[in-house]
């Protein structure tokens with residue numbers, strides 16, 4: 001194992017959202033300092049970091065300024081200018097590397113890389129121009145999902161397409177956001193799964209349990225850990241995630257989102273080379289959380305055990321729960337036994353914006369889910385205290 005970074009060393013985090021915030025908190029617990037780059041000086045990450053650089057993630061000078069202040073870099077968001085990431089990486093090690101980032105930040109490159117490496121992906125076609133649409137529709141058939149190749153997240157930048165006219169309309173609305181679009185066959189899945197895999201500089205790999213993710217309006221709503229799937233499916237899912245992390249040479253975290261089809265086949269949907277919303281439950285349910293694991297990997301410490309101490313569930317809290325000019329009933333939610341609350345410190349609640357989450361560890365995933373849902377429903381009542 002290469003020499004680990006000493007306590008007191010500073011980790012640079014590109015992006016100051018909730019993933020950066022939770023990483024910074026775990027880094028601090030391990031004795032490291034953090035410096036967060038974000039355009040908002042009061043971003044969730046900036047609030048808890050030791051230092052901050054205020055600037056755009058697109059700005060090579062801002063990324064360079066961050067790199068000069070830290071011993072190692074990581075990121076919590078893929079939409080970083082690839083050139084800026086390369087500039088930073090020339091100054092200080094960045095994990096995962098800019099080559100992993102380049103693949104994961106572009107849906108066409110990602111699907112092409114996975115297919116080349118022999119991992120199963122939905123049938124897809126890249127679309128650069130409108131006159132390519134007819135040919136792609138002919139090859140793929142319907143229904144389809146059309147997505148922007150870049151800058152899409154939380155269901156933004158995608159549309160389900162059931163016929164040629166819908167395809168024309170979707171192309172019209174999506175193509176100004178991204179030069180390249182991707183068309184994918186619509187996978188009739190039985191369940192959505194994800195696996196978060198950590199890999200150290202020495203190649204040590206550790207996968208967290210396979211979890212089930214349920215979405216609402218294409219935004220993650222709840223995670224159930226572990227997913228209730230046959231042991232063979234869960235071991236295949238973990239092997240696949242570890243195989244992808246190894247093949248891409250990831251150091252840090254790689255979250256692999258997969259579809260489990262009704263025939264029991266696993267198909268990779270998306271990669272995220274960073275902490276993932278579906279891994280928030282690890283803060284309460286696993287020996288080492290995904291955030292601590294990231295810190296360990298980038299600081300060249302041994303990876304921790306990923307075993308869960310019990311079944312768990314996580315429910316996201318979106319801005320929709322915030323009453324106009326007020327706050328949800330947090331005390332009411334926290335009265336549900338076993339439920340823990342994480343708030344990200346975002347000043348403005350907007351519909352669809354991730355403001356926090358709830359977790360619970362219980363005797364079964366269904367009991368844990370029932371508790372986080374009960375707590376979330378209590379949040380919907382206006383606070384009276």
Ligand code: AMP
Nearest residue numbers: 122145154155184185186187215218270
């Ligand atoms: P993504 O941003 O690619 O993770 O997509 C967000 C959500 O849209 C996924 O979690 C799925 O619920 C749904 N989705 C995306 N791609 C497909 C697909 N090819 N087939 C069916 N559903 C999809």
